[in-house]
Each structure stands twice: as structure tokens, then as C-alpha cells.
Amino acid sequence: xxxxxxxxxxxxxxxxxxxxxxxxxxxxxxxxxxxxxxxxxxxxxxxxxxxxxxxxxxxxxxxxxxxxxxxxxxxxxxxxxxxxxxxxxxxxxxxxxxxxxxxxxxxxxxxxxxxxxxxxxxxxxxxxxxxxxxxxxxxxxxxxxxxxxxxxxxxxxxxxxxxxxxxxxxxxxxxxxxxxxxxxxxxxxxxxxxxxxxxxxxxxxxxxx
Amino acid sequence: xxxxxxxxxxxxxxxxxxxxxxxxxxxxxxxxxxxxxxxxxxxxxxxxxxxxxxxxxxxxxxxxxxxxxxxxxxxxxxxxxxxxxxxxxxxxxxxxxxxxxxxxxxxxxxxxxxxxxxxxxxxxxxxxxxxxxxxxxxxxxxxxxxxxxxxxxxxxxxxxxxxxxxxxxxxxxxxxxxxxxxxxxxxxxxxxxxxxxxxxxxxxxxxxx
DNA sequence: TTTTAAGCGTAACTATTGTTACGGATGCAT
DNA sequence: ATGCATCCGTAACAATAGTTACGCTTAAAA
Numbered sequence: 001x002x003x004x005x006x007x008x009x010x011x012x013x014x015x016x017x018x019x020x021x022x023x024x025x026x027x028x029x030x031x032x033x034x035x036x037x038x039x040x041x042x043x044x045x046x047x048x049x050x051x052x053x054x055x056x057x058x059x060x061x062x063x064x065x066x067x068x069x070x071x072x073x074x075x076x077x078x079x080x081x082x083x084x085x086x087x088x089x090x091x092x093x094x095x096x097x098x099x100x101x102x103x104x105x106x107x108x109x110x111x112x113x114x115x116x117x118x119x120x121x122x123x124x125x126x127x128x129x130x131x132x133x134x135x136x137x138x139x140x141x142x143x144x145x146x147x148x149x150x151x152x153x154x155x156x157x158x159x160x161x162x163x164x165x166x167x168x169x170x171x172x173x174x175x176x177x178x179x180x181x182x183x184x185x186x187x188x189x190x191x192x193x194x195x196x197x198x199x200x201x202x203x204x205x206x207x208x209x
Numbered sequence: 210x211x212x213x214x215x216x217x218x219x220x221x222x223x224x225x226x227x228x229x230x231x232x233x234x235x236x237x238x239x240x241x242x243x244x245x246x247x248x249x250x251x252x253x254x255x256x257x258x259x260x261x262x263x264x265x266x267x268x269x270x271x272x273x274x275x276x277x278x279x280x281x282x283x284x285x286x287x288x289x290x291x292x293x294x295x296x297x298x299x300x301x302x303x304x305x306x307x308x309x310x311x312x313x314x315x316x317x318x319x320x321x322x323x324x325x326x327x328x329x330x331x332x333x334x335x336x337x338x339x340x341x342x343x344x345x346x347x348x349x350x351x352x353x354x355x356x357x358x359x360x361x362x363x364x365x366x367x368x369x370x371x372x373x374x375x376x377x378x379x380x381x382x383x384x385x386x387x388x389x390x391x392x393x394x395x396x397x398x399x400x401x402x403x404x405x406x407x408x409x410x411x412x413x414x415x416x417x418x
Numbered sequence: 419t420t421t422t423a424a425g426c427g428t429a430a431c432t433a434t435t436g437t438t439a440c441g442g443a444t445g446c447a448t
Numbered sequence: 449a450t451g452c453a454t455c456c457g458t459a460a461c462a463a464t465a466g467t468t469a470c471g472c473t474t475a476a477a478a
Contacts, residue, residue: 005311007243010330016468056214057349058345058352060349060350060352060353064353066352066353067346068348069331075303078337078341079341080449082334082337082338082341083338085334085338086335086338088336088338092341092345092409093346094335107248111330114323114324115323115324118320120322123463125295126295128291128337129286129291129295129297130295131341132287132288132291132340133300133340135341135344135345135348136300136344138348139275139277139347139351140267140269141269142348142351142352143269143275143351144269144271144273144275144386144388145266145436146435147435157476170454170455170456171455171456172454172455176249178352180353180435180436181435181436181437182456183428183435183437183438183457183458184435184436184437185437186433186455186457186458186477187435187457187458188455189456190456190457192370200441201453202444202445202454202455202456203444203445215420311444333455355463355464355465356425356464356465357464379424379425379426380425380426380444381424389465389466390465390466390467391426391463392426392428392466392467393464393465393466393467395425395426395427395428396427396428396465398426399426399427409426411424411425411426411473411474411475412424412425412474412475
């Protein structure tokens with residue numbers, strides 16, 4: 001695990017902290033689609049992502065959902081951090097977007113490291129900053145943009161985080177993430193195809209550069 | 210200032226920290242409507258609110274805006290914190306909702322206090338937690354609810370933070386905060402009046418209990 | 419008092435999004 | 449190959465939200 005850590009976090013943490021982490025943390029591997037965090041769950045450890053991508057979603061009482069953001073290697077979930085340190089239930093859902101590897105850090109160490117390692121403080125605050133900004137961008141999207149723009153930026157974001165121009169999703173999948181209906185997605189995708197921005201296939205969508 | 214501090218933050222901070230704050234911080238008073246933070250501004254100090262209420266808004270490139278949340282006494286703006294510690298430009302706008310008093314803490318102390326005071330760490334993390342959750346509630350509103358619901362919850366929130374059942378806003382003001390048009394607001398307000406939930410007057414709205 | 423500007427109500431219309439319904443295409447299981 | 453379920457395209461319609469336009473009311477300014 002020390003190797004995984006060094007590969008992704010050496011530029012962020014002192015070697016001493018890296019050693020501490022590797023002594024106490026647990027490596028966790030998850031398959032694509034696997035659920036990592038459920039709404040209402042209490043969280044006891046925070047994840048450092050070393051491989052793959054995690055999608056983080058908001059859900060309302062009726063089970064409708066909305067994609068908030070993706071996590072990439074070298075990042076952690078500030079929401080989890082927030083729930084851990086304040087001992088509140090999770091208000092988001094997280095699942096593996098692709099096969100992923102995570103380093104799980106028990107929450108007890110957090111406070112200690114905050115005191116002892118400046119790099120840890122920086123990391124934690126940067127995480128909050130990044131996550132806040134991502135959520136704000138989500139706000140921008142749903143508040144200021146129309147569905148066609150939202151759809152296109154969704155496809156592009158997804159392409160980046162999956163590292164491919166082929167989006168392997170059904171229209172229904174997309175509709176869930178954007179909180180709209182399948183018919184609307186199909187309609188707007190068709191428009192994008194006519195504008196030569198994407199190509200539609202069964203079960204996947206190709207983004208044209 | 211020590212008095213103001215003790216009144217609002219004694220239950221949060223050790224007396225030693227209170228003393229430190231009062232030695233270095235500056236008391237700032239703002240009038241209703243005064244702008245505290247502009248988009249793009251670099252921030253050098255973080256505010257502790259001791260009196261009044263601050264409204265925090267998001268703005269897009271075209272100048273459209275959307276209300277994110279209010280700050281109350283005993284709270285700080287995690288966005289500001291975030292921008293301070295990571296030295297990024299502000300991506301939000303803040304203005305006084307009512308006449309307010311703030312204690313401005315220069316950012317240099319932040320890191321030091323994080324190391325030395327557990328109560329400061331708790332305060333900072335609680336602030337992040339609260340602000341994240343407020344933004345998420347805003348996401349819920351715009352993603353999952355229709356304009357009539359949003360309008361009503363806007364009125365109720367505003368009533369709470371202004372501590373009165375009389376909302377002194379024009380329909381246009383409300384339209385800006387919700388990022389919709391004046392006509393839509395007037396239309397929906399009229400509906401609410403017919404349902405006996407509010408009473409409409411010129412320049413203000415009364416919420417019926 | 420008269421004038422002016424801001425605030426509000428309403429109608430008529432458009433645009434966007436959501437819903438229902440149905441049929442064809444595709445791929446998988448038997 | 450046949451049957452079956454999922455996926456997708458499309459039409460028709462409904463609901464919601466945004467736009468334009470205009471006139472009345474009210475408060476403040478001249």
C-alpha cells in the first residue's frame with residue numbers, strides 16, 4: 001500500500017505522514033457500480049482515492065437523484081470528512097464510477113494529524129475548497145443552464161472521468177443523473193447528433209472531437 | 210469587542226482563544242444592503258458574525274444571481290475560509306441582509322489556532338459542515354422543487370433570518386434571488402394569497418401563520 | 419397639486435420541460 | 449430460430465416557466 005500511496009500522494013504529504021498512513025489505513029477495492037456510501041449512514045473512515053473514479057450523488061425523499069461530482073485519484077470526499085468529524089449521517093450517496101482503489105483512514109487520526117502535519121491541514125482544506133466549488137458548479141448548471149447545455153457538459157465531464165470518448169450509458173442512466181426523464185434525454189441527444197457533436201449507438205454514445 | 214465575542218462565542222471557544230481573538234481582530238459594522246464580498250476578490254480575513262444576518266449569493270457570467278444561504282450570529286462563512294486558506298478568488302457575493310456587526314480575523318492566525326485550539330478546529334469543521342449542507346439544500350430546492358415551492362420556502366427562510374413575518378421586498382427583488390422573472394413571482398404570490406398563506410401589500414408581504 | 423417613476427396585476431403568447439403512449443430495433447436466453 | 453426484455457425514436461399532449469405588453473395604483477419628487 002505504501003507504494004500506492006507514494007504514487008499518488010507523495011507530492012502532497014511528508015514521508016513521515018505517508019508512513020503513518022500506511023501503518024493504520026486499509027486498502028479497499030471496489031468494482032464499478034458498487035455502493036460506497038448510503039444516505040443516512042454514519043461514517044467511520046475517510047477515503048483517499050488512489051485509482052478509479054467515484055461518483056457522488058444527492059437524493060431527495062422520493063428517491064430522485066442528482067449527480068453532484070466525481071472524485072479522482074489523489075482526492076478525498078469532503079462530505080465524508082465533514083460527516084466524520086461532526087458525527088452526522090451522510091446526506092449523499094457514493095458509488096464507484098469505474099473499478100477503484102481506496103485507502104481508508106480511520107477518523108481517529110484526523111485530529112491528531114491536523115495538529116502535527118501542515119501538509120495534512122493543507123490537504124484537508126484544499127479538499128473542502130474543491131468540493132465546495134464543485135457543488136457550486138453544479139448549482140450553476142441547474143440554476144442557470146438549460147437541459148441541452150447541462151446534458152452536453154454532463155457527457156463531457158463523464159468522458160473525462162472515464163478517460164474515453166465513448167459513454168457507456170443508457171439514456172435512462174443519464175436521465176437519473178440529471179434528474180429528468182428518458183424521453184427528454186433522447187430528444188436532446190438526437191439534437192446533439194444532428195449538430196454533429198455526438199454519435200448515438202445502442203447502449204453508448206460517442207463524443208466527436 | 211470582548212463583550213460581543215463572549216456573548217456569541219463563549220460557548221464555542223476557550224477563554225484564552227477569546228482573548229487572542231479580541232486582541233487581533235477588528236470589529237466591523239455594516240448597514241443593510243452593504244456589499245461585503247465581491248466576486249473575484251481576494252480575501253484576507255474571515256468574519257465572525259456577532260449581530261445581524263448576511264446573505265450569500267452565487268452569480269453567473271451574465272450577472273444572473275441566486276441566493277445560496279444566510280449567515281447568522283455565531284457563524285462564519287466557510288466559503289471565505291476556503292478562499293482565504295487556499296488563496297483563491299471569491300466565487301460568491303455577500304451582502305448585509307440587515308444591519309450587522311462582524312469580527313474580522315486576519316487569516317494568518319488561522320493555521321496557528323488550528324494547531325493550538327481544539328475548539329477552533331471544531332468550529333472550523335462545523336462551519337464547513339453547515340455550509341456544505343446549506344448549499345446542498347439549495348441544490349435540492351432548485352433541482353427537485355417547482356417555483357411555487359421554492360418561493361414559499363424562500364419567504365419562510367427570509368422571515369426567519371429577518372425575524373419578522375413581514376417581508377420587505379419587491380417582487381423584483383425576490384425574482385433576482387430565485388433567478389426567475391418578476392411576472393412569475395407576482396403570479397405565484399397571487400396564488401399563495403388565494404390559498405391564504407400570505408397577504409400582499411405594496412413593497413412588502415405578510416406571512417400568515 | 420401635478421408629475422413622475424416604481425411596483426404590481428393580468429392577459430396573451432412562447433419556450434422549455436415533463437408525460438404518456440406506442441412501435442421498431444437489438445441483443446440475450448431458451 | 450423463437451421469444452422476451454431492454455433500449456431507443458417519435459408523436460401528441462400537458463404543465464410549468466419565461467416573455468412581452470399594457471394599464472392601474474401608489475408613493476415620492478417637483
